[in-house]
Amino acid sequence: xxxxxxIGIVACSAEGAALCxxxxxAEGAALxxxxxxxxxxxxxxxxxxxxRCLDQDDLAGVAAPMLTSAQRLERAGADFLVCPDxxxxxxxxxxxxxxxxxxxxxxxxxxAEAAARGYRRIGLTGTRWLVASEVYPEKxxxxxxxxxxxxxxxxxxxxxxxxxxLVYGIFRPExxxxxxRVIEGLKARGCDAVVLGCTEIPLxxxxxxxxxxxxxxxxxxxxxxxxxxxxxER
Numbered sequence: 001x002x003x004x005x006x007i008g009i010v011a012c013s014a015e016g017a018a019l020c021x022x023x024x025x026a027e028g029a030a031l032x033x034x035x036x037x038x039x040x041x042x043x044x045x046x047x048x049x050x051x052r053c054l055d056q057d058d059l060a061g062v063a064a065p066m067l068t069s070a071q072r073l074e075r076a077g078a079d080f081l082v083c084p085d086x087x088x089x090x091x092x093x094x095x096x097x098x099x100x101x102x103x104x105x106x107x108x109x110x111x112a113e114a115a116a117r118g119y120r121r122i123g124l125t126g127t128r129w130l131v132a133s134e135v136y137p138e139k140x141x142x143x144x145x146x147x148x149x150x151x152x153x154x155x156x157x158x159x160x161x162x163x164x165x166l167v168y169g170i171f172r173p174e175x176x177x178x179x180x181r182v183i184e185g186l187k188a189r190g191c192d193a194v195v196l197g198c199t200e201i202p203l204x205x206x207x208x209x210x211x212x213x214x215x216x217x218x219x220x221x222x223x224x225x226x227x228x229x230x231x232x233e234r
Contacts, residue, residue, distance in 0.1 A: 004038035008078025011044035012085035016199025020084035023222035038229035043069040062091035107139040115143040123186030126197030128159030166200035
């Protein structure tokens with residue numbers, strides 16, 4: 001077997017990036033043999049830098065540290081890049097145009113999986129910045145799928161719980177219950193699946209405790225990265 005490609009992870013929040021990294025390493029063995037996984041490098045700017053720019057609706061400011069990470073990962077030998085953070089994909093068009101390396105787009109990966117599973121109407125959960133954006137609606141529409149956002153009050157509370165708890169590794173039963181109620185509401189509005197569109201949400205919500213089938217953006221991205229690394233597509 002040829003040597004797998006080197007995966008570069010452009011990290012944003014620690015919990016989401018760690019889950020992506022762990023998934024690549026843990027699931028690599030199924031493709032490459034016991035204890036084997038592709039080479040992986042990770043670079044992380046401060047989460048505070050991203051949050052400041054998101055609050056100011058400054059997508060150029062969001063793109064800047066993403067590109068810095070891309071450049072450093074190129075120097076580390078990465079062949080392609082993934083970013084296990086949905087929210088900062090708002091800046092992806094600016095990043096992709098200037099990046100020294102190719103990327104996988106997390107929402108494209110999720111939309112393709114949703115279409116492959118035969119879903120049609122997809123609920124969206126994530127930070128308030130993500131849910132208000134076109135990151136997922138655009139990619140889902142491209143696959144012929146509809147995107148349904150939670151009401152404004154639920155968006156705000158989900159966003160608060162993500163930024164005040166999940167990114168710090170705080171997982172409370174009350175928070176799990178709140179996410180479950182939001183997903184139940186999306187089901188009542190006709191959704192047949194839900195995107196876990198913050199890379200920390202899969203740490204508390206999964207198919208076993210969700211009223212809807214889940215589209216785990218973190219693990220789906222990690223698995224797409226594994227396939228690309230093993231397939232050798234640069």
